[in-house]
Amino acid sequence: MVDNTTCANIAGAATSTPANAIQSPQINGSFLQASQSFNTMSPQPCSFNNNSNFPSSQFMNMASPGFGQFNMPTTPNVMYSQQNTDFISVLNMLLSRMDNIDKKLCQLETIQSAMNTLTVKCECMDKKVSQIEIKIREIEQSREYDGTMLENLNKKQKEIELLTGRLKDHEHLMQHEVTDLKCRSMRDNLLFFKIPEEKDEQCEKKYWTSWNQNYESRTHPGTLNCTVSIE
Incomplete structure (x- = not known):
């Protein structure tokens, strides 16, 4: 049998449970299993004495449906x-x-x-x-x-x-040929003028005599007048 003071303490602890602890979804799994196993157990009735000074509010709290559940520890x-x-x-x-x-x-x-x-x-x-x-x-x-x-x-x-x-x-x-032709033409067309001619004269001898006279005329001008032309 539980006395009046222990019942009052249990009721006060049940009413003074923090909301954060009850409403928290992140409670340990072992603690939830322990609380469920404790809730399945039948609560023992408490005997109250009529002459005790127990308050009526605490009695109503004990009479509530949540009375008898396991109180959450501080851990x-x-x-x-x-x-x-x-x-x-x-x-x-x-x-x-x-x-x-x-x-x-x-x-x-x-x-x-x-x-x-x-x-x-x-x-x-x-x-x-x-x-x-x-x-x-x-x-x-x-x-x-x-x-x-x-x-x-x-x-x-x-x-x-x-x-x-x-x-x-x-x-x-061409120049060589021209000079050759000129020489040939001069050889074939060489003429002497103002030289007296005689019958049966020797031309070579006459030539040399005229040459000598021409040479003397160059050394002594005025002796003989002889010209040469090319046709």
């Missing part, structure tokens, strides 16, 4: 506070990770913008390089045409040089 509150601190630490850790992720995302956005500018610049450079390649190809084609023209000009220049050499050789031959 679940400590466990709940530990769980709260663990949960807060986990939340703080998650928040810090989210902040780090946000910072990295901001850095990624800046990197993406920089990469976009780089891609635009690279596209512009590709266009310029393609234009330069086209111009270089055009210049190479024009240089090839100029090269062929230079080769043709060199060939023509060599041909002209050969022709000029041949013309010079032909000119020398």
Whole structure:
């Protein structure tokens, strides 16, 4: 049998149970099993003395349906506070990770913008390089045409040089032939004037005598007047 004071203490403890401990969904599994097993047990009736000074409010609390349930000890509150601190630490850790992720995302956005500018610049450079390649190809084609023209000009220049050499050789031959013809014509057309002729004269002797006289006329002018003409 339980006395009046113990029943009152049990009733007061039942009414003074913290709401956080009752409403907390995160109570340990072993503690819930112990409370359920204790609730299945039949509560022992308490004998009250009519002459006792027990208050009626406490009697009504004992008569309530929740009377006889197991009172939660103080250890679940400590466990709940530990769980709260663990949960807060986990939340703080998650928040810090989210902040780090946000910072990295901001850095990624800046990197993406920089990469976009780089891609635009690279596209512009590709266009310029393609234009330069086209111009270089055009210049190479024009240089090839100029090269062929230079080769043709060199060939023509060599041909002209050969022709000029041949013309010079032909000119020398012509000059030699002309001089030969002149000499022949002078030999065949040599005439002497104002030389007295005689019958049956010896021309060679006459020639030498005239030559000697001409020589003397050069040394002593006025002795003989002799002219030579070429027809």
